[in-house]
Amino acid sequence: MKDGRILKGEVLHQSPFKIRFKSAEGKEEEILKSSIRRITFKNPDIKEPIKQEKIEKADPVIEAKPKEEESQKKPEEEILKKAKVTSILSDRNSFEILGGIGRSSYESQVPNFHRNVEQYGSILGGNGGFFYNSPDRKNSDAKTINLRYTWKRFVGELGGSHLNSLESVNNFGSIVYPDLSGTTISQGAFTPGVPYHTISYKQINAQISYAVFSKSGLEVRPILGYHKIWQKGKDDSTYEISPKDPTNTNAIDWTIKYGVSFSDYLSGPSVGAALEYKWKEKWETRWEFQKQFLHGNSIYTRDQIAYLLGSFFEERAALNNQWKVNSQTISGKLIYHWRDSVFFWTGFQYSKLTYKMEHFGGDLDLNGSPLDAYINTVLIQSLTQGLAGNSTAKAIFLGAGYSLDFSKKEVQ
DSSP states (O other), X not given: OTTSOOOOEEEEEXXXXXXXXXETTSOEEEEEGGGOSOOOOSOTTSOOOOOXXXXXXXXXXXXXXXXXXXXXXXXXXXXXXXXXXXXHHHHOEXXXXXXXXXXXXXXXXXXXXXXXXXXHHHHHHOSEEEEEOOOEEEEEXXXXXEEEEEETTEXXXXXXXXXXXXXXXOEEEEEEEEOTTSOEEEEEEEOSOOOOEEEEEEEEEEEEEEOOEXXXXXXXXXXXXXXXXXXXXXXXXXXXXXXXOTTOTTOOOEEEEEEEEEEEEEEEEEEEEEEEEEETTTEEEEEEEEEEEEEEEEEEEEEEEEEETTEEEEEEEEEEEEEEEEEEEEEEEEEEEOSSSEEEEEEEEEEEEEEEEEEOOEEOOOOSOXXXXXXXXXXXXXXXXXXXXXXXXXXXXXXXEEEEEHHHHHHO
16 A cells, blocks of 8 residues: 555456455455555466446546656656766767768869850950860769768768869860061961869868767757868860861961860858767768858969971960858768778768859960050950850769777766
């Protein structure tokens, strides 16, 4: 009994709210179930006699007591759950390394921008020049690595990705030169075929995040980080042909080796959020959404080497611009924990970089007086402000990882 008494006897009958009890002395009485702590049957195989009894209306006072007890238990259960989650987070102490390989697609606005600038220079310079078709691109290889340390609610990460793409650009235009008689003439030029060359996107980032929400396998963490991005490409295997006018005996056939290269360096802070969800013990998904605020500069060079009558002539132009870039990155991973320390994963990465010019500078190799060259430079700068576009980098990965859980060792 709840009051501490122990009664021995026989249960003659029971209803939803009370039992009829016969003591060892032969005395019968009715006892409310709400006053009983526990009933222990000595002979459970013996079935109690079936008796019908009029169901009495429940006493509202007695019925209210279990409800009050349940209402008191709910806050206690919630407190216990929160304490359990807090305990799990406070005990976390692990290190993880993962790597992966895959395929990537990358498009850089840097060479696109400078090719358009060169086209403006060709128009304004009045000394020939070249125009470009839209680039052809192919996917190429990609790789990534990431180090991660988790301590209580904090997660620190250091990682990087290297994405490549193949690009081919055809051009056409004209060259202006004095022929053998000294007369200045214009002669058409074109590329008979352009092989693909590699352009690359490299990214290194360091970040720290803090778990502000964790429940039922779902965890949310705001992120603060810092990013560095390098982009580069080089094409030195393209040749241009400029056949002479057959009606002009003083004209000359030209073969021009055409080479371009670009490099772009950006860096800056980032903010974002991480969402992670674990289910069925072995499966896990990770999502990251980040926005980067980057600054940097790009360098674009163009070299033309003309082979003529056993000699060669070289012309070079260079542009160096400063940029302000807003970038968005989304990445996701699906992880399968094969063993305690070994896991396999697949995932993707998508980055979009939006450029805005801060400073235009370089050598456009414009003809004319210094004043004309300056005016043309200012004109090109004003015309090309709207040519800044977007760079995009996309990749899918497949990889594996290894983790060390130091919290288990501490418990042991």
